[in-house]
Amino acid sequence: MSLAGLLGLTDPAGGAALQTRLLPHRPEHAFAAGATTTNGDGFGVGWYGIGATPGVFRAVGPAWSDRNLRELAGHVASPLFLAHIRASTGTAVQQTNCHPFRHGRWLWVHNGMIRGFPQLKRELVLAVDPSLYAAIEGSADSEVMFFLALTFGLEDDPPAAVEQMVGFVEATARSHGITDPLQMTIGTSDGETVWAFRYSSEGRSRSLFYSTKLHTLRQLYPDNPVLHDLAEETRLVVSEPLGDLAGAWNEVPESSYGVVHHGHDELHPFRPRSMPAAVG
Amino acid sequence: MSLAGLLGLTDPAGGAALQTRLLPHRPEHAFAAGATTTNGDGFGVGWYGIGATPGVFRAVGPAWSDRNLRELAGHVASPLFLAHIRASTGTAVQQTNCHPFRHGRWLWVHNGMIRGFPQLKRELVLAVDPSLYAAIEGSADSEVMFFLALTFGLEDDPPAAVEQMVGFVEATARSHGITDPLQMTIGTSDGETVWAFRYSSEGRSRSLFYSTKLHTLRQLYPDNPVLHDLAEETRLVVSEPLGDLAGAWNEVPESSYGVVHHGHDELHPFRPRSMPAAVG
Amino acid sequence: MSLAGLLGLTDPAGGAALQTRLLPHRPEHAFAAGATTTNGDGFGVGWYGIGATPGVFRAVGPAWSDRNLRELAGHVASPLFLAHIRASTGTAVQQTNCHPFRHGRWLWVHNGMIRGFPQLKRELVLAVDPSLYAAIEGSADSEVMFFLALTFGLEDDPPAAVEQMVGFVEATARSHGITDPLQMTIGTSDGETVWAFRYSSEGRSRSLFYSTKLHTLRQLYPDNPVLHDLAEETRLVVSEPLGDLAGAWNEVPESSYGVVHHGHDELHPFRPRSMPAAVG
């Protein structure tokens, strides 16, 4: 997929309004997450290509006016990328708070927040594996969620690790009297597979959509040339539908996660795992 | 007036949503201009205080997340300031394209655009007084309008200079077959007086409002403590009404300009002056 | 003192090359700290004026090309300011890592580093008072030192608190087998008094200078007009001497701290207080 797809970020009020143009000949997956209001507090894109780890480009201004993003979008190709546009829920607008976050080959984007984060932050951060602690660079809740998931085994079993992370955050919030602390859609990848989670403590999660199989779309739209240029296994996961092709987008159900992988995709229920709260 | 007034820039979709808190004891004037959609492409504020020329603070990110703006707003006082939040109509997002523009003691903010500017730019810039030419630092239409107005005598007779500038831009556009080239509200000041213009070639100009005299507002709202803290001659000119105090805002009529000055304010019709087009 | 003094930041290789121009008629104190090589990784200035807390202006580019800094320097006045130019020792170049750090009325600038900070960071941060923890915004060693000093009572007894902070950092480093962990000159103020510390674990600290009393300088240079324009109690503390006026600068001795206050200045020995290491 060419990052040219990001070129369409011209509508600041449009959430993750990525007008993605897909390029042919490779299995391709992507995840893009944005909040529902103006997302002008920085952005980022990660992609797998040259090098042992994914590349990450992040900046603090709005994506819609960033010239370097347009340059990258037109001149970098990758079979898998994750993009994010940020609306700060309070923490500083700085590069180290922009998504995707990276650890080794893993990328992480999050749309949502931890309510009461200033009260919970110390206990949550203390639960991060001490060997990972120094790698936390920013101050955002999303990064702490990533490092908690890494602590709970993200690299071995992503769904289990995210379920433990959520369980732990909810238990810690409960011990502070904070109800419904978590609102999240999450995308994470190791470069081969994309896991996409939709969950919130209150059961009314931000939206998450995945694209219909290309084979089906081509039958629906036999004359659409774009669809015939795309690679067979192309799959997009987005926070809001892009474009207006009826039948192209399917909602990830409440409290679920999807797995996008070469040759097979899956959809499963997501259940937070019961965890003891942090000891403050 | 304390720049604390700018602290309220938290609603990116709200145009020039300045929630101005006025401070007492001095005659105070202000002009704030913004476009009607998301204004996240930089901002600026100019103020008169220490020094022979006004201070100008400009930055390229959105005003709503700029910490230095909050600091200045809380720690700089001035009897007269001009503020602007920018939505680029195509030119680069850079400090030298942010308003206010400054020349000597003069500040200039503009809300609108010159249509067909890329085609007209060379001829317009050539008409700028050669002695002023090197002081043009940015690439925006608004700055060229300022330097044309300076060329036509802004420092001596602001209304006449702006009327000539508009006449010249319209004549030049006409010679290129561009109709209705100008859309503008403009605020300019020498530190003593604020001139505020509302005009567009098509006669459907962006909005411009001025605040009701404080004496009248106090009679309307005898129990409102904020109004009683304000200086007697406080006057605001804004692109969109702030707050929801009925009776507080009055629209500047189509094709008009206002003059805000110590002791007297004026409202006059605005008529572009017939000018020969630039010779290409 | 006018911040115009900062206008001279044009020599990026010159450490804290502030060519300070002092303005008359008020007791004035200032502290400026920089590292010895190129300091182009952000800068900041804090000043006491309008408002209950000091103003802070910080940016991530080099001070020498920052236009807003020049504007502030020419348009903001204060009897007391602290300025800093940063050379990152590894942590991110971002506003929240720029000095001065602020807490209430307190400002803090630091020149130096904690060696082995990535290994020590978790234990040091854990020792910060939990009620202060959420106010840590950046990732730099200097900010952690500030919050440790606050934890140890900076607001009540600054020298004792800084001596405890140093003792604690050294004990924690020792428990990790890190020798000579601290290199520091520090300036801190509550708006009335400036405390300036010079210390390093190895006893070879970065330089720190204070200006000679104006009364003495005027006797040395009876014809220097600048000296006669200055306020009687003007005092500067800088990491490197400014200008070339012989007799103007006096080195703060190794392992010492100075106190600059209205009417009296002091110089004392600095001795780290024995503290137990953090329990990892």
Place this chain on the structure above:
Amino acid sequence: MSLAGLLGLTDPAGGAALQTRLLPHRPEHAFAAGATTTNGDGFGVGWYGIGATPGVFRAVGPAWSDRNLRELAGHVASPLFLAHIRASTGTAVQQTNCHPFRHGRWLWVHNGMIRGFPQLKRELVLAVDPSLYAAIEGSADSEVMFFLALTFGLEDDPPAAVEQMVGFVEATARSHGITDPLQMTIGTSDGETVWAFRYSSEGRSRSLFYSTKLHTLRQLYPDNPVLHDLAEETRLVVSEPLGDLAGAWNEVPESSYGVVHHGHDELHPFRPRSMPAAVG
């Protein structure tokens, strides 16, 4: 060549201190230009790869702390790139003043300045082809030189166009009583060939070096593994020698230009072409 070569930009005082690590298997050319003092006023890199035009990444901070540059350097590959680190000679530090400048497939980097540029700028800009005028985005002398060279036929005959540009700038300066106006090393490319110019009006030009043929270096250093990994036709052109490999760098003579192309390289004398001055 991988942009990983740019990863070494850690010494801000080291001019164009690119510690280039070359990667194997393709003919590779590069040009890097920097001024002689601290180059912290922005940087840029252009490369030829995906897409009809080269990619350009430019930013306003110092290259040495730019994380996105490190990411690109590690994750973008190209057979030909141009890099530049900037020390402003007065014009604004903004993206549109950063090199490389681009027009179609052409890139342009310049090290040096036009003396008296503020006085000459209007006349020089007027001589730019009106159809190109609107594409000038910045305010720097280097960009005006590029657009003058384009006006004089850069795309057809680069050496002739640059010689005319220089002749024109010198004639215009002469008419203003400015002697020795030009100081320049220039690199320009269409993606196939690199032209590198060294010239100054006063005959004491900034340095320019090209790397020795790999075949020769391998005979000199038969045991150096890096040299054996490189592509046969690898060639670097730099403003200052990189590394300390004796015999690796050759100075481009005063008033000369080199041509680096697949299969053959050339070195020629550079002679400004007599041009009439601009009519002011």
